[in-house]
Amino acid sequence: MKLEGKAVIYGDNIDTDIIIPGRYLVLQDPKELAKHAMEGIDPKFPEKAKEGVILVAGKNFGCGSSREEAPVALKHANVKCVIAESFARIFYRNAINIGLPILEAEIRDKVSEGDELVVDVVSGVIENKTKGITLKAKPLPKLALEIINAGGLVHYTRKKLSLE
């Protein structure tokens, strides 16, 4: 699975209230949620992400709430993949479950805002086309890949229950 997009760079501890503030959680439509993605620190983000972006962030991305709306908002804002130094565990599970690819890698010093990235989620190879360098992320655990390959946890569970 190869994903392409321009890099958008954020720092450490990007929490779920930044990704999607609590007051928007009554919005059920993913497209409506996406309009408020990253509103906490970057109100212009939905415009920026339109063409497809790859987020590159520091440690503890997605800390805070269990709200699945956080990865949903990013996914529907056209975030192709999130690459962070580390993730908060609930966000990590949620992203895998709803089919937003995420990878752990420390690459912030090798990527500039707007760089063209190509990411291979299975191998963890990240190509920075703008800088002409190849970077490497920690490969996803086997189970996470299985869930992603099944099309998310809903389909994974359906398969487990022999419903498909």
Next chain:
Amino acid sequence: MNIVEKILARASGQKKVEPGQIVDAKVDVAMFHDLTGPRSIESFKKIGVEKVWDPDKIVVIFDHDVPPSTIKAAELQKRVREFVKKQGIRKFYDVGRGGVCHVVMLEKGHVKPGDLIVGADSHTVTYGALGAFAAGIGATDMAAVLATGSIWLRVPEAIKFDIRGGLQRFVTAKDVILHIIGMIGSDGATYKAMIFSGSVVNEMGIDGRATMCNMSIEAGAKAGIIEPDEKTIQYVRERTNDPFTPLRSDPDAEFSQVFDVDVSDLEPQVALPPSVDKVKPVSELGEVEIDQAFVGTCTNGRLDDLRLVAEILKGRKVKDGVRFVIIPGSQEVYEKALQEGLIETFVKAGAIVGAPGCGPCIGISRGVLADGEVCVSAANRNFVGRMGSPKAKIYLASPATVAASAITGKITDPREVVKA
């Protein structure tokens, strides 16, 4: 094995488990609320199973926007109510019947030592206060649990905090946990469990233990847990007749790290905006004027917390220009606070008392902040935009510090307001 490994071994039907291992565990109790319910139900329907795995193991509590403040919220609650009825879920706490989910779960006997509990809310970790392994999950994970009764979990490494010394007057469980988060950082326990032990924890009541475990998520923990003792057993026995088997760490149990924390000299602590690990003693804070003070939530909305607030407010007045919002954590807490005269003390002091629920903590219900305003809060998160305007600032502190600050109008050590 340590207590965490023992619970996960039991729940996954294995003799022994080790950190890093992935287990498929059977869930004893699953909880969701009005805000995470709709998406959980939607995903459950997509899985395509007619009936939940066991309606008696599911608890549903409305707390995030109660009573609903918008038509949209009312509609979502209606949808959850219909699901609850259709599925025959009897442990349902509608508006006016429960309160903050993590307060209700403990006080109504839905948490037992040795249980594996998952909740569609990050502060599910609170239930570790009674010796359960409890982790927060998202809506689709919850849907899979509703369908199958099981969940995959990675057995976490466990960090043990041995907390010793004696707490000074008006220094509370909240100050201890803020101090610990300041020490290890907001990702200091990511993917790990935090085990709290030592004489200070032994002396704490269940309310204080709940505060400690509740905030373990603010260090990234998968679970916060305290080994069950006599106090735990008594608390649970008073609330449920269901059988349970308390589990404790073996004498040779292993931990990935052990911290000795001496709290004898600990002062009241404050977490500065916008992160929970920017922690300072109140004496090093300088002058911070406030517009609002807030006590309530799954962190500090319990009876012991309200008693502490009343002790400080009694015979005093909330400073002009300060709004002091107090929200009892549950109907039960509210009723006891009424019986003990605490609510009267709050009202006479000029505080406003809200309906049991999450209140302004997540910026949905009444009590949100305007641009540039400052709030000192006994809740758990001070993130940008958490309580309303992204330009507001939230300082986290104990209920005692919040009450003292409401009186003086600036963040204040409670010991300065109530001289010994």
